[in-house]
Amino acid sequence: MVELRTKSTEAICRFLLEDVICRYGCVGKITANRGELDTKEAREFFQRYGVKLALTIVYNLEGNAKSERGRPPIVKALVKAYNGRAKEWPRLLPFALWVDRTTHSLVTRYMPAELMQGQKPIMPVEKQVPTWNVLPWKDNLTREELLQLCIRQLEQRFEMCRLL
Known part of the structure; x- marks a missing residue:
């Protein structure tokens, strides 16, 4: 944040x-x-x-209601998870938002984080139980070579979007 x-x-x-x-x-x-x-x-x-x-x-009124539709479930979840102990909420809000962003939407059938990033986010459990998302696909490249390729990809992407 x-x-x-x-x-x-x-x-x-x-x-x-x-x-x-x-x-x-x-x-x-x-x-x-x-x-x-x-x-x-x-x-x-x-x-x-x-x-x-x-x-x-x-x-x-209608537009504001749509944009604030996601707030009540987050607030209710915090209240139930911590028995109304409001002092804990500021510390736990980022985690509640993270859970919300990584939960599939019934409407879109995607996680908000997945829509924002264009790929599924890596979850902490994937560090302990490796999935396809965290396997070392680029083992044959040095870090510098991998970064160089990624920088070139970003440069091309930004040029496509007229960002440079």
Whole structure:
């Protein structure tokens, strides 16, 4: 989890570049409220990186209900898991969110993390009981060679998305 020190347009755009685009690749569309991203600088940033920016209307009861639909199950799970001990929640919220992101959706039939990353996330149990996800497929390459190949792949991917 990344903490932004300020809510400035510059800080948000830097976060999106460094912690979203550089981690997960191309982003086709970002929906945001009319706050810090409703600026000329933000529009230029999104245009430069080929991302469509969709700004919400000021208040939309139906739209807000859809975006907040996932919160009640997480809150209820925290309450039940810790018998209402609210002091534990801040420490456990990242784990609850992780479980939510790695649980298959009945609607999409995919994990949210899988949709975001384009592959199934590696679970801690896979370190103890190896699966296809964690087998050393690239044993014949040095780390430098593997990194070099990955950098080239990213470069091609970013060029395809007009990010460089």
